Amino acid sequence: MPSLAWRVRRRLAPVAEVVRPTVASVVETLVAESEGPADPEILDRASHTMLGRIQAMPRYIGLPMMAATLAFDASGVAFGRRPFRFLPPEARARVLEAWRNAPVGVFRTFVEFYEKMGTFVYFSEKDEAAEATAGREG
Amino acid sequence: MQTHDCDVLVIGSGPGGATTACLLAEAGRDVILLEEGAHLGLDSAPPYSIAETTQKYRNGGLTVALGRTMVTCIEGRCVGGGSEINAALCHWPMDQTLEGWSERFRIRDLSNRSLEPFRAEVERDLTVSSLRGPLDGASTILKAGAEALGWRSEEVQRFWQYPDSGDGPGQRQSMTETLVPRALAAGCRLLPDTRVIRLVLGGGEAREARAIHTPPGEPPEAIRVRFRHLFVCGGPIQTPLILRRSGLQDPIGQNLRMHPMIRLVACFDDPINDPTVGVPVQQVVAFKPEMTLGCSQAALPHLVMWLGGQGEALRERLANWQTMALFYVLVEGTTSGSVQNLPLLNEPLMRYPLNDTDRGRLSLALQRLIRLLFTAGAREIFHPYAGHPPLRRKLDANTLGDRIPHGKTAVSTIHLFGTCPMGEDASRCVVDSWGRMRALGNTWINDASILPDTTGVNPQATLLAVARRNVRHYLETV
Numbered sequence: 001m002p003s004l005a006w007r008v009r010r011r012l013a014p015v016a017e018v019v020r021p022t023v024a025s026v027v028e029t030l031v032a033e034s035e036g037p038a039d040p041e042i043l044d045r046a047s048h049t050m051l052g053r054i055q056a057m058p059r060y061i062g063l064p065m066m067a068a069t070l071a072f073d074a075s076g077v078a079f080g081r082r083p084f085r086f087l088p089p090e091a092r093a094r095v096l097e098a099w100r101n102a103p104v105g106v107f108r109t110f111v112e113f114y115e116k117m118g119t120f121v122y123f124s125e126k127d128e129a130a131e132a133t134a135g136r137e138g
Numbered sequence: 139m140q141t142h143d144c145d146v147l148v149i150g151s152g153p154g155g156a157t158t159a160c161l162l163a164e165a166g167r168d169v170i171l172l173e174e175g176a177h178l179g180l181d182s183a184p185p186y187s188i189a190e191t192t193q194k195y196r197n198g199g200l201t202v203a204l205g206r207t208m209v210t211c212i213e214g215r216c217v218g219g220g221s222e223i224n225a226a227l228c229h230w231p232m233d234q235t236l237e238g239w240s241e242r243f244r245i246r247d248l249s250n251r252s253l254e255p256f257r258a259e260v261e262r263d264l265t266v267s268s269l270r271g272p273l274d275g276a277s278t279i280l281k282a283g284a285e286a287l288g289w290r291s292e293e294v295q296r297f298w299q300y301p302d303s304g305d306g307p308g309q310r311q312s313m314t315e316t317l318v319p320r321a322l323a324a325g326c327r328l329l330p331d332t333r334v335i336r337l338v339l340g341g342g343e344a345r346e347a348r349a350i351h352t353p354p355g356e357p358p359e360a361i362r363v364r365f366r367h368l369f370v371c372g373g374p375i376q377t378p379l380i381l382r383r384s385g386l387q388d389p390i391g392q393n394l395r396m397h398p399m400i401r402l403v404a405c406f407d408d409p410i411n412d413p414t415v416g417v418p419v420q421q422v423v424a425f426k427p428e429m430t431l432g433c434s435q436a437a438l439p440h441l442v443m444w445l446g447g448q449g450e451a452l453r454e455r456l457a458n459w460q461t462m463a464l465f466y467v468l469v470e471g472t473t474s475g476s477v478q479n480l481p482l483l484n485e486p487l488m489r490y491p492l493n494d495t496d497r498g499r500l501s502l503a504l505q506r507l508i509r510l511l512f513t514a515g516a517r518e519i520f521h522p523y524a525g526h527p528p529l530r531r532k533l534d535a536n537t538l539g540d541r542i543p544h545g546k547t548a549v550s551t552i553h554l555f556g557t558c559p560m561g562e563d564a565s566r567c568v569v570d571s572w573g574r575m576r577a578l579g580n581t582w583i584n585d586a587s588i589l590p591d592t593t594g595v596n597p598q599a600t601l602l603a604v605a606r607r608n609v610r611h612y613l614e615t616v
C-alpha cells in the first residue's frame with residue numbers, strides 16, 4: 001500500500017499548479033533585478049523546475065513554502081490592489097523589497113530562498129554551458 | 139507482498155554500504171543491497187546541474203536542520219550515495235582526531251596505525267591520485283595567498299583514476315565505478331529504487347525489512363526482505379530514521395555532528411574561473427582540524443546563486459563572471475544536534491543548534507579567508523551576510539563581527555556524523571567498537587553515523603577505512 005507521504009504528494013499536484021504563476025512572477029522579478037527582462041520560454045521552464053524543487057523538499061518545509069508563496073502573492077493587494085503576479089514591475093519590486101527587509105525572519109527567509117534557488121534555476125536553464133561544468137567542493 | 143531471502147541484507151549503497159556489500163559478497167556471503175535511489179552512474183547528468191540534483195540528491199539538496207540558523211544538509215540519494223556527487227577529495231584523519239574519539243567514546247583499537255592496512259586497500263581500490271596537470275585558477279589564488287601569509291596549504295589527493303597512457307582528465311572513482319560493480323560481480327543482488335520503511339523486530343533481533351520498491355514510471359510496490367544478518371548503511375540522517383521508525387529509541391539519532399560551511403564569491407582583475415578545468419584541489423590546512431579554507435570551480439548559475447540579493451551590483455558584474463570564483467570555509471562543529479522521525483510523514487526532523495563557538499569559528503575562518511583573498515589580489519569580495527555592501531579592503535573583514543549572526547548568511551553542510559556513535563560507552567554509543575548494535579544482536583551499522591564526532595577533514599577516506607575494518611572484524615568473529 002503506497003505510503004501516506006506518497007499519497008499526500010499526489011494529492012498536492014493540482015495545488016502546485018495554482019502556485020506556479022506566482023513562482024514564475026517572483027523569479028521574473030528577481031531576474032529583472034540582476035540581469036534585465038527574463039526570457040519567457042526560459043522563465044516557463046524555470047517555474048516548472050522551481051515547483052519541482054519545492055515539491056521535492058521535506059513536506060514540513062515544502063508545504064509551508066507553498067503556503068508562503070500564496071501569501072506572498074496575496075500581499076500584492078496591499079501594495080497595488082492586485083495579487084503580486086498581476087502587478088506591474090515597479091510595484092512587484094516594492095513588494096519584494098518589503099519582504100526582503102521585513103522584521104519577521106520567515107519573510108526574509110522566503111525571499112532568500114527564491115533569490116538563491118530561483119536565480120540558480122533560471123540561469124541553469126538559460127546557460128546550457130553550465131551543464132558541462134563542475135562546481136564542487138569537498 | 140514479494141519476499142526476498144538472503145544471508146546478509148545491506149541497506150544503503152553509499153561508501154559505507156558499498157564497502158560492506160562488496161567485501162561480504164567477495165567473502166562468499168549471499169548479499170542483497172537495497173538502495174532507495176536509482177542506479178545511474180557518473181555520466182547520467184553533468185555535475186552540479188539541475189538534472190544531477192534532481193536525480194541524485196535527497197530532496198533535491200534542500201533538506202535543513204532547524205535552529206536559529208538553519209543549516210542546509212546535503213546528502214546523496216542514488217546507488218553510490220554521497221560518493222556519486224562529491225568532490226572525491228581524499229584526506230586521512232589526524233592522529234589527534236582518532237585518539238580523541240577513542241578516549242571520549244571508549245573505542246577499542248582505533249588509530250591511524252591500526253587503520254593502516256585498510257587505508258592501503260582503500261588507496262589501491264579507489265586509485266587515490268595526485269592532480270595531473272596545472273592547478274585551476276581558484277586553487278592557484280588560494281595557494282598564492284596562503285604562501286604570502288605563511289599559512290600551510292596543500293593539494294588534496296582524490297579518489298581519481300587517470301588513463302594509463304596520455305594526459306586525459308581522468309575519472310572520479312565513486313562507488314558505481316568501483317565497489318558496486320565488484321559486489322555485483324561477486325553475486326550481490328542490488329535492488330535500486332527501493333526504500334526501506336522499517337524493520338520488523340522480535341526477540342532482540344531484526345527479522346525482516348519492509349520496503350517500497352518504485353521502479354521508474356510505475357506505482358510503488360511493497361516488498362519484504364528476510365535475512366540472517368543486517369547492515370544498516372543509510373547515512374547519518376537516514377540510518378537513525380530507519381531504526382527509530384522501527385521502534386528503537388535514544389540514544390539513536392541523538393548525537394548529530396557536522397562541519398558547518400559558508401561560501402563566498404570573490405572578484406579578481408583577470409579571468410580565473412574556467413569551469414571546464416574540473417575540481418579544485420587546494421585547501422589551506424594550517425588551521426585543521428578546526429577549520430579548512432577551500433575553493434570551488436563555479437559555473438555562472440552557481441555564482442548567481444551565492445550572489446542572490448545583490449540586485450544591481452550583480453547585473454554590473456555578470457558580464458565578467460569569469461573573473462569571479464567561489465571559496466568556502468568549513469569548520470568542525472562543536473555542538474550536537476538530533477534526528478527524529480516525523481510520524482506519518484516518515485521524514486526526518488533534524489535540529490542543530492549552531493552555538494557561539496561554531497559561530498565564532500565560522501566568523502574567524504571567514505576573516506582569514508577574506509585576508510587571504512585580498513592578499514592574493516582580490517578586487518572585491520561579496521559580503522557573506524545579506525544586505526551588506528561588498529568588501530573592498532582587508533579591514534572590511536572587521537564588519538563580520540566575532541560571531542556570524544543568526545539568520546543572515548547561508549550555512550550548509552556536506553559532512554555529517556555521529557547519530558549512531560561507536561564505542562564501549564553504552565550510555566551513548568549505539569554500536570560497539572566494530573559497529574554491532576547494542577539493541578539488536580544480528581544488526582550492524584557501517585556508515586558515517588558511527589563516526590562519533592567530526593573528522594576535521596573530508597570524511598569519506600576515514601569512513602571507507604573504518605567500514606573495511608568493521609567488515610573484517612565481522613568476517614573473523616561472527
Ligand SMILES: Cc1cc2nc3c(=O)[nH]c(=O)nc-3n(C[C@H](O)[C@H](O)[C@H](O)COP(=O)(O)OP(=O)(O)OC[C@H]3O[C@@H](n4cnc5c(N)ncnc54)[C@H](O)[C@@H]3O)c2cc1C
Nearest residue numbers: 138150152154174219220224226227334373585586596598
Ligand atoms: C556534495 C558533497 C560533497 C562531498 N565531498 C566530499 C569529498 O570531496 N571528500 C570526502 O571525503 N567526503 C565528501 N563528502 C562526504 C561524503 O560523501 C560522505 O561522508 C559519505 O558519502 C557518507 O557515506 P555513507 O555511506 O555514510 O552515506 P551516504 O553516502 O549518504 O549513503 C547512504 C545511502 O543509503 C541510501 N538510503 C538511505 N535511506 C535508505 C532507505 N530507507 N532505504 C534504502 N536506502 C536508503 C541513500 O539513498 C544513500 O544512497 C561530500 C558530500 C556531499 C554531499
